[in-house]
Amino acid sequence: MRVKIAAGNWKMNGTASALAELDALRDMLPAQPPQVIICPPAPLLHRARELSGPILIGAQDCHAAPSGAHTGDVSADMVADSGATHVILGHSERRADHGETDADVNAKVRAAWSAGLAAILCLGESEADRNAGKTLEVIGAQLAGSLPDGATAENTVIAYEPIWAIGTGNVPTQVQIVEVHDFLRTALEDRFGPEVGGGIPLLYGGSVKADNAAAIFEAENVDGALVGGASLKAADFAPIVAALAAS
């Protein structure tokens, strides 16, 4: 059985006072929680890990190089040294804001694996791609280009995040979610074999809230969610964690 994962991406939100939400979330976890991962901004990683208890901590990016003259960047080793176990890579906001290509993301995933981190690899089509009927083509190319050989169920999580659904309240239909997740599952099984490809968790991300989470988690190949806005407050995120636990 695949691991279920509720991951929260705080993006560029939160200073030290926001860690009270992490503390509160710990107390709101269900008796049999899924894997819960909170990804705060980099300056909070150490302190987040100190108080997160059973909640795992992830970063939102890492550099592909192990060290060197890269002002402002953070290496995968530094992320691991903070106590984090995961790193989000290839998020559409980084692809847009920092011009990250599939090749860049591929190199970052390899750096993450070398540091012992699991990569949460994000893929997603734009609204124009979808309207042009190119969703699966775009997702397939991103998967092939961004995910290196060597992926396993332990070192990789894939998050499908349609760009037009992020922060907009526009959630895809269940049919659209199922189509992409089934496509990703088949692509992973074709490339890595049924055991490895069948074991890599697939998350949905984009406007997941307490009131739509349970329906999204019904799909066979949806193993959890990568949540932005609704992960910032424990009171908003805890019901999503509970819905996943009950799914």
Ligand SMILES: O=C(CO)COP(=O)(O)O
């Ligand atoms: O981008 C996301 C998570 O990485 C999704 O963000 P929202 O949940 O705010 O739409």
